[in-house]
Amino acid sequence: MKPLVSDTSVGINSLVHRLDARLKIILTFLSIFIMVSEKQGDVNSFIFYGTVILSILFISKIPLVQFFKRLLLVLPFLLAAALFFPLSVLIGGESISEMSLERSLYVALSIFLKALCSFSLLLVLILTEKINHLIAALQKIGMPRFMGFVIAIMFRYIFLLAGEAHKIETAQKSRAPNIMKKHRLKVYSSQMALIFLRSWERSKKVYNAMLSRGFDGSFKTIKHFRIKPHELIFSFIFLAIFALIRFMEPVLQLFN
Amino acid sequence: MHADIKIKNLSFAYDKTRKVLNNLNLEVKAGEKIGIIGPMGAGKSTLLLHLNGLLMGQGTIEIGGVAVTKNTLSEIRRKVGIVFQNPDDQLFSSSVEEDIAFGPLHFGYDAKTISEMVTLAIEKLNLKGYEKRVPHQLSLGEKKRVALATVLATKPHILAFDEPFANLDSSMVKQLVNTLKQLPSTVVVVSQSLLPLAVFCDRIAILNQGHITNIGTAKDILSDDNLLNKNGLDLSFYKKICHTL
Numbered sequence: 297m298k299p300l301v302s303d304t305s306v307g308i309n310s311l312v313h314r315l316d317a318r319l320k321i322i323l324t325f326l327s328i329f330i331m332v333s334e335k336q337g338d339v340n341s342f343i344f345y346g347t348v349i350l351s352i353l354f355i356s357k358i359p360l361v362q363f364f365k366r367l368l369l370v371l372p373f374l375l376a377a378a379l380f381f382p383l384s385v386l387i388g389g390e391s392i393s394e395m396s397l398e399r400s401l402y403v404a405l406s407i408f409l410k411a412l413c414s415f416s417l418l419l420v421l422i423l424t425e426k427i428n429h430l431i432a433a434l435q436k437i438g439m440p441r442f443m444g445f446v447i448a449i450m451f452r453y454i455f456l457l458a459g460e461a462h463k464i465e466t467a468q469k470s471r472a473p474n475i476m477k478k479h480r481l482k483v484y485s486s487q488m489a490l491i492f493l494r495s496w497e498r499s500k501k502v503y504n505a506m507l508s509r510g511f512d513g514s515f516k517t518i519k520h521f522r523i524k525p526h527e528l529i530f531s532f533i534f535l536a537i538f539a540l541i542r543f544m545e546p547v548l549q550l551f552n
Numbered sequence: 553m554h555a556d557i558k559i560k561n562l563s564f565a566y567d568k569t570r571k572v573l574n575n576l577n578l579e580v581k582a583g584e585k586i587g588i589i590g591p592m593g594a595g596k597s598t599l600l601l602h603l604n605g606l607l608m609g610q611g612t613i614e615i616g617g618v619a620v621t622k623n624t625l626s627e628i629r630r631k632v633g634i635v636f637q638n639p640d641d642q643l644f645s646s647s648v649e650e651d652i653a654f655g656p657l658h659f660g661y662d663a664k665t666i667s668e669m670v671t672l673a674i675e676k677l678n679l680k681g682y683e684k685r686v687p688h689q690l691s692l693g694e695k696k697r698v699a700l701a702t703v704l705a706t707k708p709h710i711l712a713f714d715e716p717f718a719n720l721d722s723s724m725v726k727q728l729v730n731t732l733k734q735l736p737s738t739v740v741v742v743s744q745s746l747l748p749l750a751v752f753c754d755r756i757a758i759l760n761q762g763h764i765t766n767i768g769t770a771k772d773i774l775s776d777d778n779l780l781n782k783n784g785l786d787l788s789f790y791k792k793i794c795h796t797l
Contacts, residue, residue, distance in 0.1 A: 426646040452644050455688055459640070501641035504606050508634045509706065510626065510658030518653045518666060 311530065312356035313424045316523045317433035323531050324421045328414045330538045337402040342409040344541040348534075349416050358423050366419055367412075374415065378408030427451050432517040444515045453499060460494045461487070556582040556616055556710060556738045557603065563762075564598060564609030572598045573609055574762030582616075585732070585739040587749035587770065590759035591784030596742040597637070599759065600712050603740065604632035616709055630659055633708030637715040639695035643687035648679060648698050651687050655706035673705035677731075693724050700731070710738045717745040746787050750774050758783045 312320075334341055353363060422430070431444045464487055557580040564573040572595040580586050590596050601607040603615065605625045613620040615631050633655075636642045645651035652673050656666040674680060677697045682690070687698055696716075703711065716732075717725050725748055732739060733752045743749055749756055750770045757767040760783045766773060773779065777788045 426650075428646055428650060498641060501636065501638070502644055504601070505634075505636055505642040506644065506654075508604050508606060508629055508632075509655035509702065510629055510660075511654075512626075512658065514658075516654075516657040518650060518657060518663075518670075520663070 308357050308424075310355060310357045310424070312352060312420065315424075315527050315530065316521055317425050317429045317519075318437050318521055319523055319527055319531050320421055320425060321430070321433055321437065323534060324417050326535060327417055327538050330535075330542045331413050332410050334406065334410065334542065337399060337406050338545075339402060339406050339409060341541050341545070342406075342413060345413050345538070346409075348537055348541075349413055349420070352420055352534075353416075356420060356424050358420065363416075363419060363423065366423075367416065370415055374408055374411040377411055378404045426519075428515060428517050429519050431515045432519065433521065435515060436521060441514045445513050448515055449499070449503075452502060453495065456495045456498050456502070457491060460491045460498065464490050464494075555579040555614075556584070557740070558612075558614040559602075560612045562599075562602065562609050562611035562613065564595075564602065564607060566598075571762050573602075576611070576759075576763045578757065578764055578767075580738060580740060582738055583736065584754050585735075585752055586741070587753040587756040588740065588742045588759050589744070589746060589749065589756060589773075589783075589785060592744075594759045594784075595762050596759050597714050600634060600714050600740070600742050603710065603712050604629045604634055606634075626659075630706065631709040633703035633706055633711050635700055635703050635711065635713045635716060637718055639692070639699035640688065642699040642702060643695060646686060647683065648685050648687055648690075648701075649674075649683040651698060652701050652705045655702060659706060669705045669707065673701040676704060677701040692719060693721075696720065696724070696728075700728075708737060710740065711735060712740040712742075714742050715744065716741060717743055717748050746774055746780075746785065747790060758785070760784065 331342075331345055353360070425433075428448070431448050434447075435441060435444045468483065468487070557578065559576060559578040562573050562576040563571055565571045576595075576599065588596050588599065598607060602609060602613060602620070605620045605622075605628050608620070608622075615628050618624050618627055618631070620628050643651050645654055649670060652670045653666055656669045661669065674683065677700055679697060679701055682694070682698070687695065690698065713732075716728055720728065725745075729748050729751050732741070739752075741749060741753065753770045755767060756770050756773040758765050758773065758779070765783060766779060774787055777786075777791075780787055
Protein backbone atom coordinates (compact mmCIF):
# COMPACT_ATOMS: atom_id res chain seq x y z
CA MET A 297 0.00 0.00 0.00
CA LYS A 298 1.22 3.49 -0.82
CA PRO A 299 1.85 5.28 2.46
CA LEU A 300 -0.60 8.12 3.10
CA VAL A 301 1.62 9.90 5.56
CA SER A 302 5.32 9.25 5.33
CA ASP A 303 7.95 10.16 7.83
CA THR A 304 9.92 12.36 5.49
CA SER A 305 12.58 13.22 8.01
CA VAL A 306 13.99 9.72 7.70
CA GLY A 307 17.12 9.67 5.57
CA ILE A 308 17.59 13.44 5.17
CA ASN A 309 20.30 15.13 7.16
CA SER A 310 20.26 18.89 7.10
CA LEU A 311 20.91 21.69 9.57
CA VAL A 312 17.15 22.13 10.03
CA HIS A 313 16.68 18.39 10.60
CA ARG A 314 19.46 18.35 13.19
CA LEU A 315 18.15 21.39 15.04
CA ASP A 316 16.84 20.58 18.53
CA ALA A 317 13.12 19.83 18.29
CA ARG A 318 12.25 22.13 21.21
CA LEU A 319 14.11 25.00 19.59
CA LYS A 320 12.40 24.29 16.27
CA ILE A 321 8.94 24.39 17.87
CA ILE A 322 9.65 27.65 19.71
CA LEU A 323 11.15 29.23 16.57
CA THR A 324 8.20 28.19 14.44
CA PHE A 325 5.60 29.61 16.79
CA LEU A 326 7.51 32.83 17.47
CA SER A 327 7.96 33.40 13.72
CA ILE A 328 4.27 32.76 13.14
CA PHE A 329 3.43 35.19 15.94
CA ILE A 330 5.65 37.87 14.38
CA MET A 331 4.09 37.36 10.94
CA VAL A 332 0.48 37.39 12.06
CA SER A 333 1.09 40.57 14.06
CA GLU A 334 1.62 42.42 10.75
CA LYS A 335 -1.05 45.08 10.14
CA GLN A 336 -4.11 43.96 8.15
CA GLY A 337 -3.69 44.93 4.55
CA ASP A 338 0.11 45.21 4.64
CA VAL A 339 1.47 42.77 2.09
CA ASN A 340 4.92 44.11 1.19
CA SER A 341 6.70 42.44 4.13
CA PHE A 342 5.54 39.04 2.93
CA ILE A 343 7.95 39.22 0.00
CA PHE A 344 10.74 39.08 2.60
CA TYR A 345 9.04 36.51 4.83
CA GLY A 346 8.46 34.33 1.77
CA THR A 347 12.11 34.64 0.75
CA VAL A 348 13.27 33.56 4.22
CA ILE A 349 10.86 30.61 4.26
CA LEU A 350 12.03 29.52 0.80
CA SER A 351 15.65 29.74 1.98
CA ILE A 352 14.80 27.55 5.00
CA LEU A 353 13.09 25.13 2.65
CA PHE A 354 16.24 25.05 0.53
CA ILE A 355 18.54 24.53 3.56
CA SER A 356 16.33 21.77 4.94
CA LYS A 357 16.59 19.79 1.64
CA ILE A 358 12.88 18.88 1.87
CA PRO A 359 11.76 17.52 -1.52
CA LEU A 360 9.79 20.42 -3.04
CA VAL A 361 7.19 18.08 -4.53
CA GLN A 362 6.35 16.74 -1.05
CA PHE A 363 6.17 20.24 0.36
CA PHE A 364 3.94 21.69 -2.34
CA LYS A 365 1.70 18.61 -2.46
CA ARG A 366 0.88 19.14 1.20
CA LEU A 367 0.52 22.86 0.72
CA LEU A 368 -1.92 22.24 -2.11
CA LEU A 369 -4.13 20.22 0.25
CA VAL A 370 -4.75 23.20 2.52
CA LEU A 371 -4.77 25.86 -0.17
CA PRO A 372 -8.59 25.82 -0.63
CA PHE A 373 -9.04 26.41 3.12
CA LEU A 374 -6.53 29.28 3.10
CA LEU A 375 -8.29 30.85 0.12
CA ALA A 376 -11.68 30.44 1.78
CA ALA A 377 -10.39 32.07 4.97
CA ALA A 378 -8.96 34.97 2.98
CA LEU A 379 -12.12 35.55 0.93
CA PHE A 380 -14.76 35.10 3.59
CA PHE A 381 -13.08 36.72 6.56
CA PRO A 382 -13.18 40.32 5.27
CA LEU A 383 -16.79 39.82 4.24
CA SER A 384 -17.96 38.81 7.67
CA VAL A 385 -15.90 40.65 10.24
CA LEU A 386 -15.33 44.24 11.12
CA ILE A 387 -11.74 45.19 10.63
CA GLY A 388 -10.27 47.99 12.70
CA GLY A 389 -13.70 49.42 13.31
CA GLU A 390 -14.61 49.89 9.66
CA SER A 391 -17.19 47.52 8.22
CA ILE A 392 -16.71 45.94 4.83
CA SER A 393 -19.42 48.16 3.36
CA GLU A 394 -17.36 51.22 4.28
CA MET A 395 -14.12 49.81 2.88
CA SER A 396 -12.96 50.48 -0.63
CA LEU A 397 -12.76 47.47 -2.90
CA GLU A 398 -9.01 47.93 -3.19
CA ARG A 399 -8.50 47.93 0.60
CA SER A 400 -10.72 44.89 1.13
CA LEU A 401 -8.71 43.01 -1.49
CA TYR A 402 -5.49 43.96 0.27
CA VAL A 403 -6.92 42.73 3.58
CA ALA A 404 -7.95 39.46 1.95
CA LEU A 405 -4.49 39.10 0.42
CA SER A 406 -2.72 39.79 3.72
CA ILE A 407 -4.88 37.18 5.48
CA PHE A 408 -4.06 34.70 2.74
CA LEU A 409 -0.32 35.43 2.91
CA LYS A 410 -0.24 35.20 6.71
CA ALA A 411 -2.00 31.83 6.60
CA LEU A 412 0.18 30.59 3.74
CA CYS A 413 3.47 31.57 5.39
CA SER A 414 2.36 30.21 8.79
CA PHE A 415 1.32 26.91 7.29
CA SER A 416 4.57 26.71 5.31
CA LEU A 417 6.57 27.10 8.52
CA LEU A 418 4.47 24.43 10.23
CA LEU A 419 5.06 22.16 7.26
CA VAL A 420 8.82 22.68 7.52
CA LEU A 421 8.53 21.77 11.21
CA ILE A 422 6.61 18.53 10.69
CA LEU A 423 8.61 17.52 7.62
CA THR A 424 11.94 17.86 9.41
CA GLU A 425 11.12 16.15 12.69
CA LYS A 426 9.77 12.74 13.61
CA ILE A 427 6.33 12.87 15.15
CA ASN A 428 7.35 11.12 18.39
CA HIS A 429 10.28 13.53 18.80
CA LEU A 430 7.91 16.45 18.28
CA ILE A 431 5.51 15.11 20.91
CA ALA A 432 8.34 14.46 23.36
CA ALA A 433 9.74 17.96 22.70
CA LEU A 434 6.30 19.54 23.19
CA GLN A 435 5.99 17.71 26.49
CA LYS A 436 9.45 18.91 27.50
CA ILE A 437 8.43 22.51 26.93
CA GLY A 438 5.34 22.13 29.07
CA MET A 439 2.57 20.55 27.01
CA PRO A 440 0.35 18.37 29.28
CA ARG A 441 1.02 14.62 29.01
CA PHE A 442 -2.58 13.94 28.10
CA MET A 443 -2.38 16.19 25.03
CA GLY A 444 0.77 14.45 23.85
CA PHE A 445 -0.99 11.14 24.21
CA VAL A 446 -3.99 12.37 22.21
CA ILE A 447 -1.76 13.68 19.38
CA ALA A 448 0.18 10.42 19.24
CA ILE A 449 -2.98 8.32 19.11
CA MET A 450 -4.50 10.61 16.46
CA PHE A 451 -1.38 10.29 14.31
CA ARG A 452 -1.37 6.52 14.63
CA TYR A 453 -5.11 6.53 13.81
CA ILE A 454 -4.43 8.12 10.41
CA PHE A 455 -2.49 5.01 9.38
CA LEU A 456 -5.15 2.70 10.75
CA LEU A 457 -7.90 4.54 8.88
CA ALA A 458 -5.88 4.59 5.67
CA GLY A 459 -5.03 0.90 5.98
CA GLU A 460 -8.60 -0.13 6.60
CA ALA A 461 -9.91 2.13 3.82
CA HIS A 462 -7.46 0.58 1.38
CA LYS A 463 -8.48 -2.98 2.33
CA ILE A 464 -12.20 -2.25 2.05
CA GLU A 465 -11.78 -0.48 -1.28
CA THR A 466 -9.73 -3.37 -2.71
CA ALA A 467 -12.31 -5.90 -1.54
CA GLN A 468 -15.14 -3.86 -3.05
CA LYS A 469 -13.36 -3.31 -6.36
CA SER A 470 -12.49 -7.00 -6.68
CA ARG A 471 -16.13 -8.03 -6.31
CA ALA A 472 -17.89 -5.15 -8.03
CA PRO A 473 -15.49 -3.18 -10.24
CA ASN A 474 -18.20 -0.89 -11.65
CA ILE A 475 -20.05 -0.16 -8.44
CA MET A 476 -18.39 3.24 -8.01
CA LYS A 477 -19.79 4.49 -11.29
CA LYS A 478 -23.37 3.63 -10.40
CA HIS A 479 -23.71 4.04 -6.65
CA ARG A 480 -20.84 6.29 -5.61
CA LEU A 481 -22.62 7.94 -2.66
CA LYS A 482 -24.03 4.68 -1.29
CA VAL A 483 -20.63 3.01 -1.56
CA TYR A 484 -18.88 5.88 0.20
CA SER A 485 -21.35 5.94 3.08
CA SER A 486 -21.14 2.20 3.69
CA GLN A 487 -17.34 2.38 3.34
CA MET A 488 -17.13 5.12 5.96
CA ALA A 489 -19.16 3.14 8.49
CA LEU A 490 -17.07 0.02 7.92
CA ILE A 491 -13.80 1.94 8.09
CA PHE A 492 -14.69 3.45 11.45
CA LEU A 493 -15.87 0.16 12.92
CA ARG A 494 -12.77 -1.71 11.81
CA SER A 495 -10.42 1.10 12.78
CA TRP A 496 -12.03 1.21 16.22
CA GLU A 497 -11.31 -2.49 16.68
CA ARG A 498 -7.75 -2.10 15.50
CA SER A 499 -7.05 0.98 17.59
CA LYS A 500 -8.05 -1.02 20.67
CA LYS A 501 -5.47 -3.66 19.70
CA VAL A 502 -2.75 -1.05 19.16
CA TYR A 503 -3.54 0.47 22.55
CA ASN A 504 -3.32 -2.99 24.15
CA ALA A 505 0.09 -3.50 22.56
CA MET A 506 1.22 -0.15 23.96
CA LEU A 507 -0.09 -0.96 27.44
CA SER A 508 1.59 -4.35 27.46
CA ARG A 509 4.93 -2.61 26.88
CA GLY A 510 4.54 -0.32 29.86
CA PHE A 511 2.75 2.67 28.30
CA ASP A 512 1.38 4.93 31.03
CA GLY A 513 0.16 7.92 29.03
CA SER A 514 3.48 9.70 28.73
CA PHE A 515 5.42 9.64 25.49
CA LYS A 516 9.10 8.90 25.85
CA THR A 517 11.74 8.79 23.16
CA ILE A 518 15.31 7.59 22.86
CA LYS A 519 16.31 10.95 21.42
CA HIS A 520 18.38 13.04 23.80
CA PHE A 521 17.48 16.69 23.56
CA ARG A 522 20.54 18.92 23.66
CA ILE A 523 20.82 22.42 22.29
CA LYS A 524 24.25 23.09 20.74
CA PRO A 525 25.75 26.61 20.62
CA HIS A 526 25.59 26.82 16.81
CA GLU A 527 21.90 25.92 16.94
CA LEU A 528 21.30 28.84 19.29
CA ILE A 529 23.18 31.18 16.92
CA PHE A 530 21.15 29.92 13.94
CA SER A 531 17.90 30.42 15.87
CA PHE A 532 18.90 33.89 16.95
CA ILE A 533 19.75 34.94 13.38
CA PHE A 534 16.49 33.45 12.10
CA LEU A 535 14.38 35.29 14.65
CA ALA A 536 16.37 38.51 14.18
CA ILE A 537 15.60 38.45 10.44
CA PHE A 538 11.89 37.98 11.14
CA ALA A 539 11.90 40.77 13.73
CA LEU A 540 13.80 43.02 11.31
CA ILE A 541 11.22 42.46 8.58
CA ARG A 542 8.40 43.06 11.04
CA PHE A 543 9.72 46.25 12.57
CA MET A 544 11.67 47.68 9.63
CA GLU A 545 8.85 49.83 8.32
CA PRO A 546 7.66 51.32 11.65
CA VAL A 547 11.26 52.18 12.58
CA LEU A 548 11.86 53.84 9.19
CA GLN A 549 8.63 55.81 9.60
CA LEU A 550 9.80 56.93 13.04
CA PHE A 551 12.98 58.40 11.56
CA ASN A 552 11.13 60.04 8.70
CA MET B 553 10.70 -26.36 39.18
CA HIS B 554 8.18 -23.87 40.58
CA ALA B 555 5.15 -22.72 38.57
CA ASP B 556 5.81 -19.54 36.61
CA ILE B 557 2.16 -19.12 35.68
CA LYS B 558 -0.59 -20.23 38.02
CA ILE B 559 -4.18 -19.73 36.89
CA LYS B 560 -6.99 -20.73 39.23
CA ASN B 561 -10.70 -20.75 38.39
CA LEU B 562 -10.41 -18.00 35.79
CA SER B 563 -13.72 -16.92 34.25
CA PHE B 564 -14.33 -14.06 31.84
CA ALA B 565 -17.19 -12.81 29.67
CA TYR B 566 -17.18 -9.92 27.17
CA ASP B 567 -20.95 -9.70 27.66
CA LYS B 568 -23.48 -11.38 29.91
CA THR B 569 -24.70 -13.87 27.31
CA ARG B 570 -21.67 -16.16 27.08
CA LYS B 571 -18.62 -16.88 29.18
CA VAL B 572 -15.48 -16.97 27.05
CA LEU B 573 -13.37 -18.42 29.86
CA ASN B 574 -15.11 -20.68 32.33
CA ASN B 575 -13.31 -21.87 35.48
CA LEU B 576 -10.00 -22.26 33.70
CA ASN B 577 -7.08 -23.79 35.60
CA LEU B 578 -3.52 -23.99 34.31
CA GLU B 579 0.00 -24.17 35.68
CA VAL B 580 3.10 -23.56 33.59
CA LYS B 581 6.56 -24.29 34.99
CA ALA B 582 9.46 -21.86 34.70
CA GLY B 583 11.29 -22.31 31.40
CA GLU B 584 8.55 -24.51 30.00
CA LYS B 585 7.24 -24.09 26.47
CA ILE B 586 3.53 -24.69 26.25
CA GLY B 587 1.21 -24.61 23.26
CA ILE B 588 -2.48 -23.81 23.68
CA ILE B 589 -4.72 -25.11 20.94
CA GLY B 590 -8.44 -25.18 20.46
CA PRO B 591 -11.22 -24.43 18.00
CA MET B 592 -11.98 -20.90 16.82
CA GLY B 593 -13.62 -18.81 19.52
CA ALA B 594 -12.47 -21.12 22.31
CA GLY B 595 -10.97 -18.20 24.26
CA LYS B 596 -7.28 -18.71 23.46
CA SER B 597 -6.47 -15.05 22.69
CA THR B 598 -8.65 -13.92 25.60
CA LEU B 599 -6.60 -16.12 27.92
CA LEU B 600 -3.39 -14.58 26.58
CA LEU B 601 -4.63 -11.06 27.29
CA HIS B 602 -5.17 -12.06 30.93
CA LEU B 603 -1.51 -13.00 31.38
CA ASN B 604 -0.33 -9.40 31.63
CA GLY B 605 -3.51 -7.86 32.90
CA LEU B 606 -4.87 -6.41 29.66
CA LEU B 607 -8.06 -8.21 30.62
CA MET B 608 -9.05 -9.11 34.15
CA GLY B 609 -11.60 -11.78 34.83
CA GLN B 610 -12.76 -13.54 37.96
CA GLY B 611 -10.38 -15.99 39.61
CA THR B 612 -6.68 -15.63 40.27
CA ILE B 613 -3.58 -15.45 38.13
CA GLU B 614 -0.07 -15.50 39.56
CA ILE B 615 2.98 -14.68 37.48
CA GLY B 616 6.25 -15.72 39.12
CA GLY B 617 4.53 -15.63 42.50
CA VAL B 618 2.99 -12.16 41.95
CA ALA B 619 -0.80 -11.96 41.71
CA VAL B 620 -2.15 -10.03 38.72
CA THR B 621 -4.04 -7.08 40.19
CA LYS B 622 -4.41 -3.42 39.27
CA ASN B 623 -1.63 -2.55 41.72
CA THR B 624 0.88 -5.01 40.25
CA LEU B 625 0.27 -4.27 36.57
CA SER B 626 3.58 -2.50 36.01
CA GLU B 627 5.55 -5.40 37.52
CA ILE B 628 3.46 -7.99 35.68
CA ARG B 629 3.95 -6.26 32.32
CA ARG B 630 7.71 -6.31 32.84
CA LYS B 631 7.49 -10.05 33.43
CA VAL B 632 5.12 -10.95 30.59
CA GLY B 633 5.68 -9.86 27.01
CA ILE B 634 2.93 -10.47 24.47
CA VAL B 635 3.59 -10.79 20.75
CA PHE B 636 0.29 -10.10 19.02
CA GLN B 637 -1.01 -11.92 15.95
CA ASN B 638 -0.92 -8.93 13.62
CA PRO B 639 2.41 -7.06 13.75
CA ASP B 640 0.65 -3.92 12.48
CA ASP B 641 -1.13 -3.77 15.83
CA GLN B 642 2.18 -3.88 17.65
CA LEU B 643 4.29 -1.41 15.70
CA PHE B 644 3.38 2.24 16.17
CA SER B 645 6.58 4.26 16.30
CA SER B 646 8.24 6.13 13.46
CA SER B 647 11.32 3.92 13.26
CA VAL B 648 12.22 0.31 14.06
CA GLU B 649 14.74 1.50 16.64
CA GLU B 650 12.15 3.68 18.43
CA ASP B 651 9.63 0.84 18.41
CA ILE B 652 12.09 -1.60 19.97
CA ALA B 653 13.09 1.00 22.56
CA PHE B 654 9.45 1.76 23.45
CA GLY B 655 9.19 -1.03 26.08
CA PRO B 656 12.55 -0.43 27.82
CA LEU B 657 11.90 3.34 27.82
CA HIS B 658 8.49 3.00 29.43
CA PHE B 659 9.73 0.45 31.94
CA GLY B 660 12.12 3.13 33.15
CA TYR B 661 15.56 1.77 32.23
CA ASP B 662 18.44 4.24 31.91
CA ALA B 663 19.71 5.38 28.51
CA LYS B 664 22.77 3.10 28.46
CA THR B 665 20.76 -0.02 29.35
CA ILE B 666 18.10 0.88 26.77
CA SER B 667 20.75 1.21 24.07
CA GLU B 668 22.21 -2.19 25.02
CA MET B 669 18.75 -3.81 25.08
CA VAL B 670 17.89 -2.41 21.65
CA THR B 671 21.22 -3.49 20.15
CA LEU B 672 20.85 -7.00 21.58
CA ALA B 673 17.29 -7.41 20.25
CA ILE B 674 18.36 -6.13 16.83
CA GLU B 675 21.24 -8.60 16.70
CA LYS B 676 19.10 -11.50 17.93
CA LEU B 677 16.45 -10.95 15.26
CA ASN B 678 18.88 -10.15 12.43
CA LEU B 679 17.59 -6.60 12.08
CA LYS B 680 20.88 -4.80 11.55
CA GLY B 681 20.39 -2.04 8.99
CA TYR B 682 16.68 -1.75 9.76
CA GLU B 683 17.10 0.63 12.71
CA LYS B 684 15.97 3.79 10.89
CA ARG B 685 13.34 2.12 8.68
CA VAL B 686 9.65 2.98 9.11
CA PRO B 687 7.95 -0.12 10.64
CA HIS B 688 4.68 0.03 8.71
CA GLN B 689 6.56 0.10 5.40
CA LEU B 690 8.28 -3.28 5.99
CA SER B 691 7.21 -6.65 4.59
CA LEU B 692 5.08 -8.93 6.77
CA GLY B 693 8.01 -11.21 7.64
CA GLU B 694 10.16 -8.23 8.60
CA LYS B 695 7.33 -6.73 10.64
CA LYS B 696 6.92 -10.02 12.52
CA ARG B 697 10.63 -10.01 13.35
CA VAL B 698 10.48 -6.40 14.54
CA ALA B 699 7.36 -7.18 16.61
CA LEU B 700 9.23 -10.03 18.31
CA ALA B 701 12.25 -7.76 18.84
CA THR B 702 10.07 -5.12 20.53
CA VAL B 703 9.06 -7.68 23.12
CA LEU B 704 12.42 -9.49 23.46
CA ALA B 705 14.14 -6.16 24.13
CA THR B 706 12.41 -5.88 27.51
CA LYS B 707 13.78 -9.33 28.49
CA PRO B 708 10.47 -10.65 29.80
CA HIS B 709 10.36 -13.66 32.06
CA ILE B 710 7.43 -15.05 30.12
CA LEU B 711 6.76 -14.69 26.40
CA ALA B 712 3.24 -15.13 25.11
CA PHE B 713 2.53 -15.44 21.39
CA ASP B 714 -0.82 -15.10 19.68
CA GLU B 715 -0.88 -17.10 16.43
CA PRO B 716 2.80 -16.50 15.62
CA PHE B 717 2.75 -18.77 12.55
CA ALA B 718 -0.23 -17.13 10.84
CA ASN B 719 0.50 -15.86 7.30
CA LEU B 720 4.13 -17.06 7.37
CA ASP B 721 5.72 -19.17 4.63
CA SER B 722 7.40 -22.43 5.59
CA SER B 723 10.95 -21.01 5.74
CA MET B 724 9.78 -18.24 8.05
CA VAL B 725 7.94 -20.78 10.23
CA LYS B 726 11.19 -22.76 10.45
CA GLN B 727 13.13 -19.64 11.45
CA LEU B 728 10.57 -18.70 14.08
CA VAL B 729 10.43 -22.23 15.52
CA ASN B 730 14.24 -22.20 15.85
CA THR B 731 14.11 -18.82 17.59
CA LEU B 732 11.39 -20.02 19.98
CA LYS B 733 13.34 -23.20 20.75
CA GLN B 734 16.38 -21.19 21.81
CA LEU B 735 14.52 -18.76 24.06
CA PRO B 736 15.40 -19.28 27.72
CA SER B 737 12.10 -17.76 28.91
CA THR B 738 8.85 -19.50 29.66
CA VAL B 739 6.90 -19.53 26.40
CA VAL B 740 3.13 -19.69 25.91
CA VAL B 741 1.98 -20.04 22.30
CA VAL B 742 -1.62 -19.84 21.22
CA SER B 743 -1.94 -21.30 17.74
CA GLN B 744 -4.16 -22.98 15.19
CA SER B 745 -1.06 -24.32 13.42
CA LEU B 746 -0.52 -27.58 15.24
CA LEU B 747 2.57 -28.94 13.45
CA PRO B 748 5.10 -26.26 14.46
CA LEU B 749 4.01 -26.68 18.10
CA ALA B 750 5.05 -30.33 17.98
CA VAL B 751 8.64 -29.25 17.30
CA PHE B 752 9.31 -27.05 20.31
CA CYS B 753 6.53 -27.37 22.88
CA ASP B 754 7.11 -29.38 26.06
CA ARG B 755 3.37 -29.64 26.62
CA ILE B 756 0.21 -28.85 24.72
CA ALA B 757 -3.09 -27.87 26.30
CA ILE B 758 -6.46 -28.02 24.59
CA LEU B 759 -8.74 -25.11 25.37
CA ASN B 760 -12.38 -25.69 24.53
CA GLN B 761 -15.56 -24.04 25.75
CA GLY B 762 -13.61 -21.78 28.06
CA HIS B 763 -11.51 -24.28 29.97
CA ILE B 764 -8.58 -26.65 29.55
CA THR B 765 -10.03 -30.01 28.55
CA ASN B 766 -6.76 -31.90 28.08
CA ILE B 767 -3.08 -31.32 28.71
CA GLY B 768 -0.10 -33.53 27.94
CA THR B 769 3.11 -33.86 25.99
CA ALA B 770 3.02 -32.68 22.40
CA LYS B 771 3.29 -36.27 21.19
CA ASP B 772 0.43 -37.54 23.38
CA ILE B 773 -1.93 -34.78 22.37
CA LEU B 774 -1.13 -34.46 18.67
CA SER B 775 -1.08 -38.21 17.98
CA ASP B 776 -4.59 -38.69 19.40
CA ASP B 777 -6.81 -38.02 16.37
CA ASN B 778 -10.01 -38.79 18.30
CA LEU B 779 -9.15 -36.28 21.00
CA LEU B 780 -8.32 -33.63 18.42
CA ASN B 781 -11.53 -34.30 16.47
CA LYS B 782 -13.59 -34.16 19.64
CA ASN B 783 -12.21 -30.68 20.25
CA GLY B 784 -12.84 -29.39 16.75
CA LEU B 785 -9.23 -29.85 15.62
CA ASP B 786 -7.88 -31.99 12.81
CA LEU B 787 -4.35 -33.08 12.11
CA SER B 788 -5.18 -36.33 10.29
CA PHE B 789 -5.51 -34.42 7.02
CA TYR B 790 -1.88 -33.26 7.20
CA LYS B 791 -0.72 -36.64 8.47
CA LYS B 792 -2.25 -38.28 5.38
CA ILE B 793 -0.52 -35.78 3.09
CA CYS B 794 2.83 -36.42 4.79
CA HIS B 795 2.24 -40.16 4.51
CA THR B 796 1.41 -39.85 0.78
CA LEU B 797 4.52 -37.81 0.12
